[in-house]
Amino acid sequence: MGVAMKTVEFRDAEVVLIDQTLLPGELRFIRCRDIECVAEAIESLRVRGAPAIGVTAAFGLAMVALQNRGEAREKVLAALEAAAERLERTRPTAVNLFWAIERVMRRARTAQDPAEAAAEEADAMYREDLETNRKIGEHGAELLRDGDRILTHCNAGALATAGVYGTALAPVKVAREQGKRVEVYADETRPLLQGARLTAFEMVQEGIPVTVLTEGMAAFAMREEGITKVIVGADRIAANGDTANKIGTYGLAVLAREHGIPFYVAAPLSTIDRATPTGEEIPIEFRDRTEVEFFNGRRVVPEGAGVLNPAFAPRTNTSPG
Amino acid sequence: MGVAMKTVEFRDAEVVLIDQTLLPGELRFIRCRDIECVAEAIESLRVRGAPAIGVTAAFGLAMVALQNRGEAREKVLAALEAAAERLERTRPTAVNLFWAIERVMRRARTAQDPAEAAAEEADAMYREDLETNRKIGEHGAELLRDGDRILTHCNAGALATAGVYGTALAPVKVAREQGKRVEVYADETRPLLQGARLTAFEMVQEGIPVTVLTEGMAAFAMREEGITKVIVGADRIAANGDTANKIGTYGLAVLAREHGIPFYVAAPLSTIDRATPTGEEIPIEFRDRTEVEFFNGRRVVPEGAGVLNPAFAPRTNTSPG
Numbered sequence: 001m002g003v004a005m006k007t008v009e010f011r012d013a014e015v016v017l018i019d020q021t022l023l024p025g026e027l028r029f030i031r032c033r034d035i036e037c038v039a040e041a042i043e044s045l046r047v048r049g050a051p052a053i054g055v056t057a058a059f060g061l062a063m064v065a066l067q068n069r070g071e072a073r074e075k076v077l078a079a080l081e082a083a084a085e086r087l088e089r090t091r092p093t094a095v096n097l098f099w100a101i102e103r104v105m106r107r108a109r110t111a112q113d114p115a116e117a118a119a120e121e122a123d124a125m126y127r128e129d130l131e132t133n134r135k136i137g138e139h140g141a142e143l144l145r146d147g148d149r150i151l152t153h154c155n156a157g158a159l160a161t162a163g164v165y166g167t168a169l170a171p172v173k174v175a176r177e178q179g180k181r182v183e184v185y186a187d188e189t190r191p192l193l194q195g196a197r198l199t200a201f202e203m204v205q206e207g208i209p210v211t212v213l214t215e216g217m218a219a220f221a222m223r224e225e226g227i228t229k230v231i232v233g234a235d236r237i238a239a240n241g242d243t244a245n246k247i248g249t250y251g252l253a254v255l256a257r258e259h260g261i262p263f264y265v266a267a268p269l270s271t272i273d274r275a276t277p278t279g280e281e282i283p284i285e286f287r288d289r290t291e292v293e294f295f296n297g298r299r300v301v302p303e304g305a306g307v308l309n310p311a312f313a314p315r316t317n318t319s320p321g
Numbered sequence: 322m323g324v325a326m327k328t329v330e331f332r333d334a335e336v337v338l339i340d341q342t343l344l345p346g347e348l349r350f351i352r353c354r355d356i357e358c359v360a361e362a363i364e365s366l367r368v369r370g371a372p373a374i375g376v377t378a379a380f381g382l383a384m385v386a387l388q389n390r391g392e393a394r395e396k397v398l399a400a401l402e403a404a405a406e407r408l409e410r411t412r413p414t415a416v417n418l419f420w421a422i423e424r425v426m427r428r429a430r431t432a433q434d435p436a437e438a439a440a441e442e443a444d445a446m447y448r449e450d451l452e453t454n455r456k457i458g459e460h461g462a463e464l465l466r467d468g469d470r471i472l473t474h475c476n477a478g479a480l481a482t483a484g485v486y487g488t489a490l491a492p493v494k495v496a497r498e499q500g501k502r503v504e505v506y507a508d509e510t511r512p513l514l515q516g517a518r519l520t521a522f523e524m525v526q527e528g529i530p531v532t533v534l535t536e537g538m539a540a541f542a543m544r545e546e547g548i549t550k551v552i553v554g555a556d557r558i559a560a561n562g563d564t565a566n567k568i569g570t571y572g573l574a575v576l577a578r579e580h581g582i583p584f585y586v587a588a589p590l591s592t593i594d595r596a597t598p599t600g601e602e603i604p605i606e607f608r609d610r611t612e613v614e615f616f617n618g619r620r621v622v623p624e625g626a627g628v629l630n631p632a633f634a635p636r637t638n639t640s641p642g
Contacts, residue, residue, distance in 0.1 A: 024622075146479055153334050167361070196626075197623075201621055212629070213613075213628075214568070215535065215537040216511060217569070219572030219575060247535070247538050251541070292509065292535060301509075301517045305533050307534075310545075313541050
């Protein structure tokens, strides 16, 4: 699947991204040559998914580093620090972003040639992400059986990572490679419809059967459509296991327990934040009310009404039922 | 509030309806002079809500009856039977529709002047609906306290009934009249957004504070926003109390129980179907996949993906937690 391979790349000194806000209607690439372009892409969710924005931020720093190659060491580092500061202001919830920035900056700060070191580190992170997701897929596929109907939320697939396997969708892809007949149910995931637009798109591209439903249909699907497992990704996992993910994940976990359906979180180690003791300390990302208020230019909430738009929120661990 | 008064009216031999598919952007009335117009309005959800479609169907029959006034008794009855047959094919879940048709037809079949009788019966049902909803409001308001934050789903307000109070929103309106400071949280209710478009519109018109959220945010709102009660309407209530309502209601009930939040169903007696023993026998209304697949002309689900679209489904009673 060519598309998934190219969620984000660093090529010819440019950060090249799929503009995911245009999917599934249009497959357009953005070519960033400055850090503002990269930061805007993260803020506007043109690239989204915790691992993908981590790799994108690392590539952004590599781009700045290479643009300053040959300059004095202090000048390179100052340019990197400014870029890092800008990137840190894009999204508060996903820990991979901060982890990626810190990792590239630490390497640059301690290297003789910070430009070279930053570029190397970003490339290493990209390759690690691909490898990690393949391993998540291998481990997760062991849990899947012929006939499984897997409900997922938002998009934790190739488009949420550097590419190919993704996190929550990796077990599904590997299970299909192994010849298991599994299928996917994708919550459309309001307000931005990443499940309908991105997860379904990925599944169709891969030839994996997928059915889109609205979040309000999830309990119905568990009771009437034979959902056997729920697999979701994570934006941050606290030291105690509390997990922050796209709004709706917590409710889905409660519904899965009610129906006796196993609920899995698939994420790389970089999503675990040992510095955050519990979900209570994970900041909730409230996004602009217009995301709920308008759709494709049409007002769907009347003026004068309030709007709630917590986009990412911690799911406190619930005891197994 | 002038708007709520006119959800549906019978005036100058026409059935006059608000086209609710255009709200909140545009307030346009449809004037039906034939039964096909009335049936299409019900099928296309231009008028929706179990009590409203019951009254609309009754008005449709009254219109046909008056158009045939002065004709032979057999001819009037034949025209009414044909109209009733057409109306019965519009929506399968809401029992009020069948109840209303049966009530008008029974009265017409046994009357000397079936045209006069049908028109009288439809008018009586209209007035009863207004009165019943006022009473639902009075009873329900006793349960509400200063500071209550009431989550509701879809629209069970004036726009779902003949007008003014509605069912699920009636307790809120009466409580506000009594000076209680209560506010409403409205699930947007995908795919057709009746919560965002209609419930929020009604609340803004009435000056009642309302906040719109997506279904995926309901569990978050229960845990973090201090929701104190959930009130929903019903499309049909089986003899054992199982309730069918807009998709999402069942999941909301599970989440309310998890959070220890009282969950109320507000409905008139005409919604109770004693001929249906349990929710298992209530037909599920699956609607067209395009409702989920496209939004305001934009494709949001890729071609090749399946779509689940059960619009109305029974919520089996869950034991109190």
